[in-house]
Amino acid sequence: MNSDTIQLHELMLNRGTFFCYAGPLSEEVLTSLSSVVKDQLTETDSASPITNKVFSIFVEQAQNIIRYSLDRLDKSGVGSVSISHTSDGFLIEAVNEIDGRSRERLEEILTQLKHMDAAELKAAYKQRLKAGPPEGSVGAGLGFIEVARRSSRFDFVFEERNAQTLFLYRGWVNKPA
């Protein structure tokens, strides 16, 4: 028990994770977390263009969990969100369970976005704005494009374990050289 506590403490400090939330996420919880994250970001880095991008990715990832996590508790989606310092900026990470059947569709959308340059992402964003939300989307269907546009790079992984499919979604924001 004690060693768990120490391990968690050391893990977070060693990887530069200054914010982490794991558990049921609702819009109400996001409101509270947002103000904490904002305070932390302005304390650690006052350059607002960078912290705005970090905050933006954090909100999109959190709302993604709230809306689409397979693991649910009332109106909340269960998952984790965290923000860490890296050598050249920030890493924003999210993990939640998804329905194994949506894996293929997510993989397709995210792979497409990963290969787009800034101009293509802008075009995709505008096209989605004009067309409105796709079927099965609660928001405007723009969240993944937003993360792709605000991050310096992003990646995603699907992990199958104990008959569950975990969706790992990470975005990096680098400070300008």
Next chain:
Amino acid sequence: MKIPATSRTPEVDFSAGLCAIKGECYPEDITEFSSPVLSHLKEGISNAEEYKVVIELYYFNSSSAKFFYDFFEYLDDSACEGTKIVVVWRYREDDDTMEEAGEEFEEDLEHVNFILESIG
């Protein structure tokens, strides 16, 4: 008529011939925020020959982007029908994200006089 800001929605201030939006926009429920704003806007524009919208945003999320898109589309349609409409998009000098967002909205507008203004 003033709709006060909340932690996740901007202040929206309506007066004769003017709508001013200032703050951050990432509401829990975008419709709850947007419905009164759009209805006040429509009422204001229907009574005006000239109308000005001043927007100063520091952040909006992807769900709100659709609202702003529809908001501007309505303004552009009204301008096309004869109301003289000016939009002032104010952004902090170093905020390239909000500057870019303003430029992108502007690209799709044909009839509105859209002014990008850096606020230092």
